[in-house]
Amino acid sequence: MTFSGVRHGQENKGSSLIAFQQRFATEQACIVHLAALRWPDGYNCQKCGGDKAYQLKVEPRVFMCSRCNFQESVTAGTLLHRTKLPLVK
Numbered sequence: 746m747t748f749s750g751v752r753h754g755q756e757n758k759g760s761s762l763i764a765f766q767q768r769f770a771t772e773q774a775c776i777v778h779l780a781a782l783r784w785p786d787g788y789n790c791q792k793c794g795g796d797k798a799y800q801l802k803v804e805p806r807v808f809m810c811s812r813c814n815f816q817e818s819v820t821a822g823t824l825l826h827r828t829k830l831p832l833v834k
């Protein structure tokens with residue numbers, strides 16, 4: 746095997762963003778996917794460890810912990826974090 750030195754996830758940001766947008770039919774489908782990536786074992790609040798969160802109606806990308814009200818965006822720390830574009834065209 747000769748994969749040493751090959752790194753995944755180093756694609757060009759612009760093209761991967763477009764590919765990302767084209768993968769999902771709706772913004773909600775995209776958010777659900779991002780949430781599953783962020784919390785593969787279910788929601789886990791980074792402040793209090795709570796395991797329940799609500800999706801904000803006014804800001805569907807943001808989940809709020811039901812215990813301490815900590816809010817976390819599913820796009821935080823991802824290539825979508827700083828974009829103002831809708832997740833889906």
Ligand SMILES: [Zn+2]
Pocket residue numbers: 790791792793794795810811812813814815
């Ligand atoms: Zn919490």
